[in-house]
Amino acid sequence: MLKITALSKRYKTGDDALKAVSLEVPDGQVLGLIGPSGAGKSTLIRCVNRLVEPTSGSIDLNGAQLQKMGSRKLRKSRRKIGMIFQEYALVERLSVMENVLSGRLGYVGFWKSLFRKFPQSDIDEAFRLLERVGLDHMVNKRADELSGGQRQRVGIARALIQNPELLLVDEPTASLDPKTSRQIMRLICELCEERGLSAIINIHDVALAKLFVQRIVGLQAGEVVFDGAPESLDSSVLTQIYGEEDWEATSKDKASENEEADPDDVNVEPSNV
Amino acid sequence: MMSSNAATSDKPVWQHRTTGKQLAIWFAWLVFVAVFVACWMFISNRTEWYFVYDAPRIAADIWGRATPPRWPYLDKIWKPLWDTLNVATIGTALSLVFAVPIAFLAARNTTPSATLIRPIALLFIVTSRSINSLIWALLLVAIIGPGILAGTIAIALRSIGFVAKLLYEAIEEINLDQVEAITATGASRWQIMSYGIVPQIMPAFAGITVFRWDINIRESTVLGLVGAGGIGLQLQGSLNTLAWPQVSLILLVIFIAVVISEWISAMVRRAII
Amino acid sequence: MSEAVAQSGGRTWRKPPAIERPWLRYGLLVFTLIYLYFAVGSYDVNWARVAEGMERGWKFIKAFANPDFVSRRSDFIEGMTESIIMTVTSTVVGIMISIPVALGAASNLAPLPIYLFCRTIIAISRALHEIIVAILMVAIFGFGPLAGFITLSFATIGFLAKLLAEDIEAMDKSQAEAVKATGASWLQWINYAVQPQVMPRLIGLSMYRLDINFRESAVLGLVGAGGIGATLNTAFDRYEFDTAAAIIITIIAIVMILEYSSSIIRRWVQ
Numbered sequence: 001m002l003k004i005t006a007l008s009k010r011y012k013t014g015d016d017a018l019k020a021v022s023l024e025v026p027d028g029q030v031l032g033l034i035g036p037s038g039a040g041k042s043t044l045i046r047c048v049n050r051l052v053e054p055t056s057g058s059i060d061l062n063g064a065q066l067q068k069m070g071s072r073k074l075r076k077s078r079r080k081i082g083m084i085f086q087e088y089a090l091v092e093r094l095s096v097m098e099n100v101l102s103g104r105l106g107y108v109g110f111w112k113s114l115f116r117k118f119p120q121s122d123i124d125e126a127f128r129l130l131e132r133v134g135l136d137h138m139v140n141k142r143a144d145e146l147s148g149g150q151r152q153r154v155g156i157a158r159a160l161i162q163n164p165e166l167l168l169v170d171e172p173t174a175s176l177d178p179k180t181s182r183q184i185m186r187l188i189c190e191l192c193e194e195r196g197l198s199a200i201i202n203i204h205d206v207a208l209a210k211l212f213v214q215r216i217v218g219l220q221a222g223e224v225v226f227d228g229a230p231e232s233l234d235s236s237v238l239t240q241i242y243g244e245e246d247w248e249a250t251s252k253d254k255a256s257e258n259e260e261a262d263p264d265d266v267n268v269e270p271s272n273v
Numbered sequence: 274m275m276s277s278n279a280a281t282s283d284k285p286v287w288q289h290r291t292t293g294k295q296l297a298i299w300f301a302w303l304v305f306v307a308v309f310v311a312c313w314m315f316i317s318n319r320t321e322w323y324f325v326y327d328a329p330r331i332a333a334d335i336w337g338r339a340t341p342p343r344w345p346y347l348d349k350i351w352k353p354l355w356d357t358l359n360v361a362t363i364g365t366a367l368s369l370v371f372a373v374p375i376a377f378l379a380a381r382n383t384t385p386s387a388t389l390i391r392p393i394a395l396l397f398i399v400t401s402r403s404i405n406s407l408i409w410a411l412l413l414v415a416i417i418g419p420g421i422l423a424g425t426i427a428i429a430l431r432s433i434g435f436v437a438k439l440l441y442e443a444i445e446e447i448n449l450d451q452v453e454a455i456t457a458t459g460a461s462r463w464q465i466m467s468y469g470i471v472p473q474i475m476p477a478f479a480g481i482t483v484f485r486w487d488i489n490i491r492e493s494t495v496l497g498l499v500g501a502g503g504i505g506l507q508l509q510g511s512l513n514t515l516a517w518p519q520v521s522l523i524l525l526v527i528f529i530a531v532v533i534s535e536w537i538s539a540m541v542r543r544a545i546i
Numbered sequence: 547m548s549e550a551v552a553q554s555g556g557r558t559w560r561k562p563p564a565i566e567r568p569w570l571r572y573g574l575l576v577f578t579l580i581y582l583y584f585a586v587g588s589y590d591v592n593w594a595r596v597a598e599g600m601e602r603g604w605k606f607i608k609a610f611a612n613p614d615f616v617s618r619r620s621d622f623i624e625g626m627t628e629s630i631i632m633t634v635t636s637t638v639v640g641i642m643i644s645i646p647v648a649l650g651a652a653s654n655l656a657p658l659p660i661y662l663f664c665r666t667i668i669a670i671s672r673a674l675h676e677i678i679v680a681i682l683m684v685a686i687f688g689f690g691p692l693a694g695f696i697t698l699s700f701a702t703i704g705f706l707a708k709l710l711a712e713d714i715e716a717m718d719k720s721q722a723e724a725v726k727a728t729g730a731s732w733l734q735w736i737n738y739a740v741q742p743q744v745m746p747r748l749i750g751l752s753m754y755r756l757d758i759n760f761r762e763s764a765v766l767g768l769v770g771a772g773g774i775g776a777t778l779n780t781a782f783d784r785y786e787f788d789t790a791a792a793i794i795i796t797i798i799a800i801v802m803i804l805e806y807s808s809s810i811i812r813r814w815v816q
């Protein structure tokens with residue numbers, strides 16, 4: 001269970017990205033974090049694994065106080081937190097397999113990792129995950145030869161091979177087309193369910209969020225302004241988060257679109273994008 | 274008539290530049306031309322124009338003496354040519370040993386200390402770059418005596434700055450998302466280096482190395498003029514004895530060697546990218 | 547799913563080698579080793595002389611702490627002025643000649659005969675080291691800065707025209723077409739479509755070349771083509787390391803100033 005208490009972040013420029021945010025994510029819950037650009041979504045999840053140093057507040061992951069840790073302990077904790085990125089953030093000149101195995105870096109020594117001598121159990125797991133995301137036929141392809149959807153699948157495998165307790169997902173679908181976006185979101189949510197993982201998913205697309213996550217938190221100017229079930233996210237709440245807009249028109253369109261969608265299109269044809 | 278109309282009417286007047294700006298530009302040109310003329314007078318004062326008027330005749334005379342090249346002299350050139358190749362190749366290899374660490378110390382995103390170590394690394398780079406390899410050779414010949422060792426070290430010293438500068442610029446331009454993703458897995462500092470940074474700069478590194486090798490072939494052909502070995506030594510000897518047919522042969526050989534090395538370098542660089 | 551898991555269990559993985567064909571991989575390795583063996587073997591080093599030189603080397607390093615700008619003051623000022631003046635004039639003239647040559651060497655602008663002619667000029671200029679050109683120029687025009695000026699101008703053409711031509715070839719075609727479509731003449735077209743696109747790069751390259759020309763001008767004196775090189779050569783010949791250190795420090799300082807101002811100018815034009 002992740003427990004964030006009074007987390008604040010002020011950048012050197014003087015911008016308050018987060019203002020005393022408190023949030024609890026129970027085990028196994030998939031949480032969608034929505035809000036306008038610049039609301040602090042990205043800062044919030046980066047504070048959890050301290051890619052961004054929080055200014056104050058505490059982060060408690062299953063009893064470990066992340067904000068207090070020195071670099072060695074922090075690395076140990078980062079191993080338990082998988083992260084998936086908007087632009088995939090694969091190391092483009094490494095192969096698919098090397099990218100997936102890089103998720104195990106926290107567990108192997110420098111020289112072993114330099115010569116790519118990972119334990120057989122890691123390699124087995126990598127093959128298993130690549131099969132699960134439908135990419136086991138591209139093991140030795142270089143990451144920059146892959147399409148967007150395929151790259152994000154590799155990104156997912158890299159996060160999962162860490163055997164994480166928590167998944168941080170930063171705009172996983174922002175660079176993908178609508179169909180691939182759904183496939184990727186479905187894949188992430190299925191995998192979380194299979195493994196009983198909790199996840200925080202930053203997401204721009206409100207309709208997509210409502211479709212897949214169990215709980216939605218709305219962030220506005222660094223503060224939590226909504227926290228509840230996807231169903232209770234109506235136009236007044238959206239106005240509160242994003243500002244004035246004719247929400248009925250857009251959400252109706254989205255709703256009808258949702259009904260037409262075929263729910264079975266995930267990972268049957270992984271190379272379609 | 275027309276202009277006064279335009280000025281008094283309400284129609285907007287479009288001017289490429291404001292009057293003040295235009296004046297400043299004219300003034301800048303004036304200064305520029307004045308400086309150039311002054312410089313030219315300086316050179317002119319130091320020139321024996323008598324010789325210059327005679328130049329076409331002298332050029333024709335030299336051409337007459339230099340052709341045809343003295344082909345049998347080729348036998349005496351192979352060894353110096355081999356030396357020249359070695360000076361360039363070993364010199365380049367030697368420079369890499371120092372240039373790579375200096376580049377990492379000089380790059381803003383990998384330097385251990387931006388206030389102390391980075392300026393020192395940058396000073397090394399600018400020192401090495403500012404001084405022509407011929408001056409380095411002059412210096413080394415004075416210190417360790419004539420020969421190809423002095424030439425090799427001169428080439429290496431000059432190349433360190435070149436390679437390190439281009440390499441540290443490449444390091445500063447890497448994609449930080451990829452580094453962030455590797456950091457998030459709990460990788461150590463050296464692992465982040467070997468998985469997140471090195472793969473990204475590898476093509477630039479290989480390209481820079483081959484590029485510098487090609488330049489070094491060109492440079493090492495003349496090091497002999499100051500006694501640092503190679504084919505330049507033969508050139509110097511032939512010039513001193515006014516053996517123009519030998520000079521033309523040596524110049525021809527140098528030309529061919531440079532063209533071949535440039536071709537090899539271009540081919541390798543194309544293969545990398 | 548469970549079958550697939552069972553299959554994948556125990557599958558080994560190794561990083562595929564960078565060069566796939568084994569004969570090429572091992573061939574290159576063997577070739578490199580043999581080359582290194584013979585190349586290193588060809589070094590005939592007089593270690594006694596080197597050891598003897600270490601002391602001089604140390605003296606030289608110490609000279610940097612105590613450079614002597616004074617004892618050859620007139621030679622020093624004379625040589626530096628000559629170097630700087632050669633640099634400025636040759637860069638200006640080099641740029642002026644480079645621009646038409648670059649236009650001629652851009653395959654998307656020039657007809658084939660002109661293209662080949664300009665490319666030949668560039669190739670010759672690039673293949674000949676400045677010092678070699680300087681030797682010939684001194685032989686033809688006599689000693690002095692004129693030979694250096696011609697040498698550096700010629701070298702500038704090879705550098706600038708080549709890079710500029712590549713930039714022109716890589717320019718955005720749609721902008722060029724749009725201006726052509728207005729019915730502009732060839733010169734208008736160059737002025738409106740080509741020039742704005744390549745101008746920042748031309749300025750950046752010119753500043754860079756100014757820097758290179760200065761560094762080169764410091765060695766042309768070795769063969770009598772003017773500049774500080776002659777003084778430097780004398781200083782080394784006489785083991786006057788403190789004077790040599792003074793000259794080298796000045797060169798480094800001027801290069802640093804040039805680099806700094808060129809970075810400012812480049813930021814300013816972009």
